[in-house]
Amino acid sequence: MKGMKQPIVSVKDFSLTINEKTIVKNLSFDVHPGEVFALLGANGSGKTSTIRSLLGIYHATSGTLHIDGKPFTPDQGWMVGYLPEERGLYTRSSVLDTMVYFAELKGLPRAKAHKLSLEYLERVGLADKVNVKIKKLSGGQQQKVQLGVAIIGKPKLLILDEPTKGLDPVNRKLLLDIVDEYQQKGTAVIYITHLMEEVERLADRLLILKDGKARAYGDVDVVKKQFKSKSIEDIFVSIYNEKSSEVANG
Amino acid sequence: MAKLKSVIRHEYWTIVKQPSFWIAMLATPAIIAIALGLSYFGNKSVEDRMGQIVKQLKDVAIIDESGLINQTVVDSAGLKLTPPSEKDELREAVREGTAQALVVFPESLVKDRRYKVYLSSTDFTQMGSVTSLADNLLRTSIFLPLGSAEIIALAQNGADSDVITYKNGAETAGLNEYIVPGLFLVVFYIAFIFSVGYMLTSVSEEKENRSMEMVLTYVNPRTLIIGKLLAVILVTLTQIAFFLVLAIIGYFVMTALGNTLTLPAGIDLQKLVFNPVAMFFGAAFLTVGFLMFAGLMTATAAVAPSSKEANNFSAVFFIGAFVPFWFFTMILTDPENPITKLITYFPITSPVVTLVRNTVGNMPFLESLAALAVMTVFMIISIWIAVRAFSLGALEYTNTIKLTSLLKKK
Numbered sequence: 001m002k003g004m005k006q007p008i009v010s011v012k013d014f015s016l017t018i019n020e021k022t023i024v025k026n027l028s029f030d031v032h033p034g035e036v037f038a039l040l041g042a043n044g045s046g047k048t049s050t051i052r053s054l055l056g057i058y059h060a061t062s063g064t065l066h067i068d069g070k071p072f073t074p075d076q077g078w079m080v081g082y083l084p085e086e087r088g089l090y091t092r093s094s095v096l097d098t099m100v101y102f103a104e105l106k107g108l109p110r111a112k113a114h115k116l117s118l119e120y121l122e123r124v125g126l127a128d129k130v131n132v133k134i135k136k137l138s139g140g141q142q143q144k145v146q147l148g149v150a151i152i153g154k155p156k157l158l159i160l161d162e163p164t165k166g167l168d169p170v171n172r173k174l175l176l177d178i179v180d181e182y183q184q185k186g187t188a189v190i191y192i193t194h195l196m197e198e199v200e201r202l203a204d205r206l207l208i209l210k211d212g213k214a215r216a217y218g219d220v221d222v223v224k225k226q227f228k229s230k231s232i233e234d235i236f237v238s239i240y241n242e243k244s245s246e247v248a249n250g
Numbered sequence: 251m252a253k254l255k256s257v258i259r260h261e262y263w264t265i266v267k268q269p270s271f272w273i274a275m276l277a278t279p280a281i282i283a284i285a286l287g288l289s290y291f292g293n294k295s296v297e298d299r300m301g302q303i304v305k306q307l308k309d310v311a312i313i314d315e316s317g318l319i320n321q322t323v324v325d326s327a328g329l330k331l332t333p334p335s336e337k338d339e340l341r342e343a344v345r346e347g348t349a350q351a352l353v354v355f356p357e358s359l360v361k362d363r364r365y366k367v368y369l370s371s372t373d374f375t376q377m378g379s380v381t382s383l384a385d386n387l388l389r390t391s392i393f394l395p396l397g398s399a400e401i402i403a404l405a406q407n408g409a410d411s412d413v414i415t416y417k418n419g420a421e422t423a424g425l426n427e428y429i430v431p432g433l434f435l436v437v438f439y440i441a442f443i444f445s446v447g448y449m450l451t452s453v454s455e456e457k458e459n460r461s462m463e464m465v466l467t468y469v470n471p472r473t474l475i476i477g478k479l480l481a482v483i484l485v486t487l488t489q490i491a492f493f494l495v496l497a498i499i500g501y502f503v504m505t506a507l508g509n510t511l512t513l514p515a516g517i518d519l520q521k522l523v524f525n526p527v528a529m530f531f532g533a534a535f536l537t538v539g540f541l542m543f544a545g546l547m548t549a550t551a552a553v554a555p556s557s558k559e560a561n562n563f564s565a566v567f568f569i570g571a572f573v574p575f576w577f578f579t580m581i582l583t584d585p586e587n588p589i590t591k592l593i594t595y596f597p598i599t600s601p602v603v604t605l606v607r608n609t610v611g612n613m614p615f616l617e618s619l620a621a622l623a624v625m626t627v628f629m630i631i632s633i634w635i636a637v638r639a640f641s642l643g644a645l646e647y648t649n650t651i652k653l654t655s656l657l658k659k660k
Contacts, residue, residue, distance in 0.1 A: 052463075055467050057463070057466050057467065073470075074253070074467070074468050074469050074470050074473075077467065077468035077469075080467065082463075082464060082467045083464075084460075084463040084464060084467075086460045086463055087460055087461075087463070087464060088459040088460030088461045089459065089461055090264065090455075090456075090459065090461055091455075091459050092264060092268060092455075093260075093264055097260070097263070101256060101260045102464065102465075102468070104252070104253070104256035105253055105256055105257075105465065105468035105469050106468050107252070107253070107468075110256075146464075149464065150464075
């Protein structure tokens with residue numbers, strides 16, 4: 001069924017070179033509404049650069065990167081929720097001000113931004129912190145606000161780069177439940193993580209990047225069959241062990 | 251447009267809601283008031299103390315070998331002139347501490363303009379008071395032949411001048427002509443000292459707290475920078491309004507207390523001149539100069555990996571804004587000098603130099619127009635550099651962006 005739907009993300013023959021260094025080479029993949037798409041790879045494999053290019057922050061050297069059928073511009077901000085790996089908030093602003101500001105930047109009217117922010121803060125147990133400055137919150141509470149900033153406004157596409165990093169088990173479960181919920185509502189989720197148990201639990205399809213190239217791509221079950229493996233972790237390790245052997249072989 | 255409004259609102263309130271913003275604004279007039287108060291009361295206290303010490307100085311011997319010291323003046327101070335023959339003996343008495351002080355006005359006083367004071371202690375206050383006493387004896391003795399106390403005061407202190415100037419055969423308002431265009435220079439420095447730095451802080455902080463990537467997903471760099479610039483302009487207007495309100499309150503408090511406001515150098519608020527051409531150029535130089543510096547600060551913050559390095563790099567612009575003061579006399583008196591011309595058009599000195607020259611009216615209309623055109627070009631370049639640096643450096647957290655990368659084609 002998923003294959004029948006129009007992809008929300010479509011990347012074709014994408015390459016990126018920065019300062020004469022090839023970061024990503026001839027990458028193609030699609031992400032469909034209502035699926036969790038795991039984007040995997042070791043540090044420096046090109047995951048973050050791909051996402052930044054998809055969001056127009058980096059300019060692709062060649063190829064096309066489309067969200068909802070066209071290159072992404074900030075005007076389409078309402079349809080994307082992005083939680084980057086390098087994330088932070090305005091430490092001197094209050095929780096509510098921060099959430100409302102980002103919601104407005106996504107294109108939500110101020111009153112609606114205010115209402116949705118309060119609803120979210122209520123849900124994640126931060127209702128009593130609305131006027132507290134971000135710097136006064138604990139790390140976990142700040143993570144919740146960051147996630148709220150990403151998901152506010154019912155986006156069509158959620159891009160979560162290591163979303164559970166630094167979260168305790170309770171908050172981690174809360175976050176994964178929210179991801180489930182959004183997926184049920186038809187939101188596509190690009191999920192970047194180094195935690196393979198999260199991929200096993202959430203992902204419908206995956207892409208494993210190595211040195212900027214796709215090494216495994218498709219439905220999780222199909223990829224497992226291709227690699228004759230029962231776990232994604234084993235697949236990941238075998239792909240990255242290839243690199244060691246390549247280096248070892250010269 | 252809605253996003254621009256959101257950026258402006260967010261940036262403006264982020265700055266204005268900070269306690270440090272109000273502390274800095276309140277501290278400036280408070281420190282000035284405290285310094286003036288301390289200086290006034292301190293001086294008064296010193297004067298009183300000196301007066302007391304002078305009254306106690308009865309054991310001071312005066313020897314006049316110059317013939318300039320008047321006996322009546324010495325007598326009126328409660329002292330006595332001692333014959334020069336007793337000089338060695340008195341000096342010895344001072345050395346041994348049996349006499350307090352000895353002042354010797356030598357024969358060569360007119361030629362060398364020096365006299366000697368011998369003191370039995372190293373007390374700094376006593377040193378000052380005996381010297382002051384001796385000085386007064388000398389001055390009063392010299393001026394005494396002039397006659398009345400008023401004439402002596404006139405000779406000692408000089409007189410104030412009322413300067414009447416003419417332009418094209420008509421009397422001008424003199425110094426009062428400079429006040430209104432000069433206010434643009436004052437506003438420029440208020441904006442420069444208090445507000446331009448906010449651009450640096452704002453961009454540096456977004457980089458340091460890693461909120462930049464989330465922001466850039468939803469707003470393009472140009473909108474973000476223009477929003478920040480407009481917010482900083484609003485902050486500046488807030489600061490100006492604050493100081494204006496403070497000045498008005500101060501004026502009414504002074505008036506209510508029965509004090510009249512006496513402005514220096516014959517400045518008369520009733521005679522202010524509102525020259526539309528000077529006001530236009532003042533406002534234009536101020537706006538364009540401010541935006542140019544704000545753009546340069548943004549670019550600096552964007553290319554530097556941390557706020558600490560951004561602050562170090564920005565020092566050069568602060569120096570640039572104050573360099574014209576080293577050439578102040580030249581700017582005022584020699585507008586045709588090549589150095590004056592150079593710093594009129596040089597990017598980081600041009601805002602202050604043009605504002606100063608516009609204030610004193612030594613910048614012809616066409617030259618003002620040319621300078622404004624050049625400054626506008628610099629402003630556009632600086633904002634272009636800011637946007638470009640921002641696009642390249644906003645997500646660079648470890649390295650400084652190189653100039654070659656900045657100028658390279660996309």
